[in-house]
Amino acid sequence: MKTEDRLKERKVTVEYLEKAFDHYNHLCFGGLLPRPRLRLSRAKSRLGWMRYKVDANGESLIPYDFTIGITTAYRLNTEQIDDVLIHEMIHYHIVYHQLRDNAPHGRRFRQIMETINHDYQRHIRISVRHANLPTRDGDDSRPPHNGPTQSRPNRLPPYVVLAIQTKDGHYYLSSVAPNAVAKLHTIVGHQKHFQEARWYVSHDSALSRYPRVRTLRGVRVSQKEYERITTQATPL
Structure with a gap:
């Protein structure tokens, strides 16, 4: 081609x-x-x-x-x-x-x-x-962006987020301590009841209320809140 x-x-x-x-x-x-x-x-x-x-x-x-x-x-x-x-x-x-x-x-x-x-x-x-990126639903007003991201003043520190969907239809978010990511990444792969588990970095202020965890535990959230945070976050 x-x-x-x-x-x-x-x-x-x-x-x-x-x-x-x-x-x-x-x-x-x-x-x-x-x-x-x-x-x-x-x-x-x-x-x-x-x-x-x-x-x-x-x-x-x-x-x-x-x-x-x-x-x-x-x-x-x-x-x-x-x-x-x-x-x-x-x-x-x-x-x-x-x-x-x-x-x-x-x-x-x-x-x-x-x-x-x-x-x-x-x-x-x-x-x-x-x-x-331009979408297929007619929202093409945003130009593609391939350059470096501009820094933002007073930006909140980044949170490492583990986002989990379970096979029974529930949604969980965890704010994970950076030094626990490797260990939890291994543990997550062994969980049969997870439909999906994804890692992100986020600056969302809502995550400041979440405990910073080193074990596999999270906060159950609505699908709407789950999608709001993960859509705006950066995949890790």
Whole structure:
């Protein structure tokens, strides 16, 4: 595909994701990743996600049933879509091969990301300010933003947030002590009753009322409050 074509807006489809996954699997991961479920969503809180289940087999925890999802809520070009997909494929690679990392976007993740960016001229990033991307619902007034974020005076200190959705439909938020992130990241992966667990950095003043935790406990919140905080936060 010509460079100018890759910079044009593309409609995301499952068929395209399947072809792109197979291509980057062989290009970047040696063809060693089985194709997971590939899903589309209308979520605006994140551009992509990777989910899986864990089976307890004696003392071992075996990850299985992987799904990678990409949002269709934003107007993205082919290059942007592929970068989001590869980002989630790095998560998949680490979990599928049960590689150790010290955080969701820890040293191993960053090393793989930087290698792929260098070797294949990609522009994968830890997070993208999706709040500034044009959406498909007609709200195109906000221009894409790829530059550095301007500092804000009197900004609240950042909070490390663990956001959890359980399989029974409840929502929890935890303000986690930074030195406990690696430990809790490992513990979270063992919880079968979690539908989804995501890490964020937030400056939301509401989090000042949350206890700073080092163990797996959180504050139960409404779906509206959960989405308000996570949508405005930066994925970790």
